[in-house]
Amino acid sequence: MRDASGYTGHADREFSPATPHELAALLAEAHDACTPVTIAGSATGVTGGCCPHGGWLIHTRQFNQLVVERGRALAGAAVTLRDLNEAAARTGQFYAPDPTEWTASVGGSIATNASGSRSFRYGATRRHILSLDAAFADGTLRRFRRGEAIDFNVPAIALPATTKNTAGYPLAPGMDWIDLIAGSEGTLAVVVEAELQLLPTPPVIAAAVLFFDDDAAALDAVDACRPEPSLRMLEYLDRNSLGLLGEAAGAALIVESTSEEWLHALDLAGLRDDSWVAQSPADRERFRAFRHSLPERVNEIVRRNGFQKLGSDFAVPLEQNRAMTAHYHATLTREFPGQYVLFGHIGDAHLHANILPETQEQDALGRELMLTLARHAVALGGTVSAEHGLGKRKANLLPIQYPAAVIDAMRAVKLRLDPHGILGRGTLFV
Numbered sequence: 001m002r003d004a005s006g007y008t009g010h011a012d013r014e015f016s017p018a019t020p021h022e023l024a025a026l027l028a029e030a031h032d033a034c035t036p037v038t039i040a041g042s043a044t045g046v047t048g049g050c051c052p053h054g055g056w057l058i059h060t061r062q063f064n065q066l067v068v069e070r071g072r073a074l075a076g077a078a079v080t081l082r083d084l085n086e087a088a089a090r091t092g093q094f095y096a097p098d099p100t101e102w103t104a105s106v107g108g109s110i111a112t113n114a115s116g117s118r119s120f121r122y123g124a125t126r127r128h129i130l131s132l133d134a135a136f137a138d139g140t141l142r143r144f145r146r147g148e149a150i151d152f153n154v155p156a157i158a159l160p161a162t163t164k165n166t167a168g169y170p171l172a173p174g175m176d177w178i179d180l181i182a183g184s185e186g187t188l189a190v191v192v193e194a195e196l197q198l199l200p201t202p203p204v205i206a207a208a209v210l211f212f213d214d215d216a217a218a219l220d221a222v223d224a225c226r227p228e229p230s231l232r233m234l235e236y237l238d239r240n241s242l243g244l245l246g247e248a249a250g251a252a253l254i255v256e257s258t259s260e261e262w263l264h265a266l267d268l269a270g271l272r273d274d275s276w277v278a279q280s281p282a283d284r285e286r287f288r289a290f291r292h293s294l295p296e297r298v299n300e301i302v303r304r305n306g307f308q309k310l311g312s313d314f315a316v317p318l319e320q321n322r323a324m325t326a327h328y329h330a331t332l333t334r335e336f337p338g339q340y341v342l343f344g345h346i347g348d349a350h351l352h353a354n355i356l357p358e359t360q361e362q363d364a365l366g367r368e369l370m371l372t373l374a375r376h377a378v379a380l381g382g383t384v385s386a387e388h389g390l391g392k393r394k395a396n397l398l399p400i401q402y403p404a405a406v407i408d409a410m411r412a413v414k415l416r417l418d419p420h421g422i423l424g425r426g427t428l429f430v
């Protein structure tokens with residue numbers, strides 16, 4: 001098993017249960033034998049969470065039932081976000097979380113609390129779950145409705161002041177089951193099916209790729225655009241990212257708005273005349289494909305060079321956006337000139353820095369640098385993982401964000417629900 005980061009794992013046995021009861025029976029057997037169990041969705045994750053180190057690998061692929069109704073969809077864990085969105089679109093609706101990788105599964109995106117390009121407007125996956133069918137480590141099947149509080153004491157922990165965070169469990173007294181299971185990366189329960197909120201498709205979606213001569217102008221534009229209520233996507237690509245995609249500019253912003261008037265009236269200092277404005281839905285999809293091709297290209301280059309993805313997923317409080325962006329550029333230009341890209345969800349002060357190492361020495365240096373950058377993000381009040389989760393590759397970042405007592409509290413919740421520690425072993429906790 002290999003995920004999109006190039007991380008690999010091996011299972012002793014693999015299963016694809018056809019019903020929740022088959023899944024429950026497998027879990028009960030593994031629980032009794034203390035056999036580790038890893039859950040795999042579409043394997044588009046980038047932190048190694050679906051890659052087992054021995055034990056059993058359970059694929060959710062047979063949980064693919066999908067029913068779309070007004071305001072909601074009932075989706076099995078294996079339903080892809082593409083199938084969900086296409087079915088929703090046929091009814092004039094859409095599913096708001098957009099982790100841009102549309103082959104990702106509903107179960108995997110819930111398990112990582114995925115977010116992506118639209119989260120600064122609509123929030124992450126967690127917010128869009130109305131009810132959840134889950135299987136626990138001992139094979140117990142349960143359905144949770146939104147607002148159903150956890151029936152044991154959960155301590156309060158200090159969470160980062162970011163708009164998104166998926167590092168560890170967001171423990172809070174009185175929290176509900178859905179908020180606990182979403183983002184738990186397959187370490188607490190298996191997502192079997194979810195009832196997801198659908199929103200009406202806006203009558204108009206205007207889109208543009210705005211090119212700027214330099215970063216400063218692009219960052220000014222971010223501050224100018226972010227308060228606009230019609231804005232639903234605000235993505236950033238730096239000079240190196242654009243270079244990798246064959247475009248030359250200092251920086252670019254990709255925007256989607258539900259107001260054509262607003263987009264056409266944009267008057268931003270440093271905005272270049274050769275910016276692209278969508279004339280049709282096909283253009284809009286082209287812009288999204290252009291944006292999505294960047295992480296795909298990065299993952300492909302890194303894997304081709306024989307390495308695993310070397311990328312950050314840190315977010316900082318919005319007021320620290322400029323400081324973090326400047327820090328990324330200064331540090332990476334010094335250490336990896338021309339060998340990195342910086343891009344992503346700037347509406348949430350959440351950029352992905354990706355280093356493209358060519359030698360073992362560079363890879364080792366890059367890994368050290370990522371730890372330093374993680375500490376910097378946390379010092380600014382940020383999170384070590386905004387949307388990808390920590391999986392196995394990044395489990396070492398959790399202690400950068402949280403003191404040992406908080407991690408112990410998370411472990412206590414894990415052991416309460418999975419006393420033999422069989423689910424997602426090696427993920428989240430080193």
Ligand SMILES: Cc1cc2nc3c(=O)[nH]c(=O)nc-3n(C[C@H](O)[C@H](O)[C@H](O)COP(=O)(O)OP(=O)(O)OC[C@H]3O[C@@H](n4cnc5c(N)ncnc54)[C@H](O)[C@@H]3O)c2cc1C
Pocket residue numbers: 003004038039040041042043044045046048049050060077098099100101103104105106107108109110111112113114115116117185186187189190191192292295296299387388391424427
């Ligand atoms: C090119 C590219 C771009 C991406 N861009 C984004 C982005 O913008 N935003 C973003 O959030 N993510 C992004 N991702 C990451 C990835 O798409 C998400 O993490 C996605 O949610 C993973 O879904 P999956 O089905 O592939 O899960 P997998 O990779 O199969 O698994 C991910 C984790 O979830 C667990 N899991 C899977 N299914 C279940 C289940 N049913 N129950 C319990 N646990 C389960 C696994 O054990 C593992 O820990 C990107 C990935 C790629 C390749």
